[in-house]
Amino acid sequence: MNLTSVPDGFAIRTHGLTRRFGPLTAVDHVELQVPRGAIFGLLGANGAGKSTLMKMLTTLLRPTSGSAEVDGCDIVQAPAQVRRRIGYVPQLLSADGTLTGYENLRLSAQLYALPRAQRGARIAEALAFMGLTDAAHKLVRTYSGGMVRRLELAQAMLHRPRVLFLDEPTIGLDPMARHSVWDRLHDLRRDYGMTVLITTHDMEEAETLCEALAILHAGRIAVVGTPGDLQRDIGPAATMDDVFARHAGGGIADGGDFAGAVRTRKTANRLG
Numbered sequence: 476m477n478l479t480s481v482p483d484g485f486a487i488r489t490h491g492l493t494r495r496f497g498p499l500t501a502v503d504h505v506e507l508q509v510p511r512g513a514i515f516g517l518l519g520a521n522g523a524g525k526s527t528l529m530k531m532l533t534t535l536l537r538p539t540s541g542s543a544e545v546d547g548c549d550i551v552q553a554p555a556q557v558r559r560r561i562g563y564v565p566q567l568l569s570a571d572g573t574l575t576g577y578e579n580l581r582l583s584a585q586l587y588a589l590p591r592a593q594r595g596a597r598i599a600e601a602l603a604f605m606g607l608t609d610a611a612h613k614l615v616r617t618y619s620g621g622m623v624r625r626l627e628l629a630q631a632m633l634h635r636p637r638v639l640f641l642d643e644p645t646i647g648l649d650p651m652a653r654h655s656v657w658d659r660l661h662d663l664r665r666d667y668g669m670t671v672l673i674t675t676h677d678m679e680e681a682e683t684l685c686e687a688l689a690i691l692h693a694g695r696i697a698v699v700g701t702p703g704d705l706q707r708d709i710g711p712a713a714t715m716d717d718v719f720a721r722h723a724g725g726g727i728a729d730g731g732d733f734a735g736a737v738r739t740r741k742t743a744n745r746l747g
């Protein structure tokens with residue numbers, strides 16, 4: 476993927492995007508351009524600013540300064556238009572375990588104000604797309620972690636968003652479940668032309684799923700490129716771990732911080 480000349484333009488553009496929490500600058504003058512139709516990864520050590528950046532782009536958090544457009548709409552001037560164009564799957568569990576998959580999707584259809592006449596067909600299509608038709612009327616708390624993630628993706632795609640935001644989409648999943656989520660994301664891009672922005676700590680996910688990556692370090696973009704180019708820039712035998720260690724401040728070597736580890740386990744437990 477050529478990141479500088481993009482025929483269809485950019486699905487996401489930020490200009491000096493900054494967010495402060497008191498004295499801390501969590502996202503610091505970020506300039507990011509995500510080509511339309513890309514699966515784009517945001518990497519960085521715990522606390523680098525990935526979630527804060529994603530929350531601003533999904534209009535959940537106002538920038539302190541700077542600006543950004545998502546599918547051509549300004550996140551501060553036109554947040555409602557941005558929300559209509561995006562799907563968002565947060566890091567923590569968002570599906571309701573006490574409802575069936577079908578009921579969760581019906582709630583999302585109402586939330587997105589899909590026309591009543593279209594709801595049944597869209598829900599059936601999303602269930603089939605995510606391989607959940609047979610499990611549609613089972614309680615979500617009986618689903619495996621991979622099924623829950625696929626249900627959350629089904630909820631996020633129901634209104635056919637132009638841009639999908641996924642905060643650590645495969646955290647806590649076993650390798651098979653991870654691959655099935657990756658397959659569905661490739662299908663979403665191929666069949667609906669969606670742009671997908673993910674955050675991840677998983678170097679295999681970064682290399683296999685993402686066509687392009689940005690590594691954040693202390694709120695700033697340290698580097699942007701394709702996984703292949705970033706590895707080649709370091710050396711012929713370089714791995715994604717080497718790329719991460721070079722640009723992210725060595726976060727992978729010490730395994731992240733305690734808060735991050737606790738949260739990962741909690742999420743994994745909740746996903747079952």
Ligand SMILES: Nc1ncnc2c1ncn2[C@@H]1O[C@H](COP(=O)(O)OP(=O)(O)OP(=O)(O)O)[C@@H](O)[C@H]1O
Pocket residue numbers: 496499501519520521522523524525526527528735
């Ligand atoms: N609501 C908040 N109030 C104060 N500080 C915050 C808030 N949200 C995030 N931060 C701080 O901003 C910095 C960036 O946090 P953020 O969650 O964006 O990082 P991250 O890269 O997503 O980390 P992780 O990989 O652990 O999810 C951290 O130092 C964090 O403690």
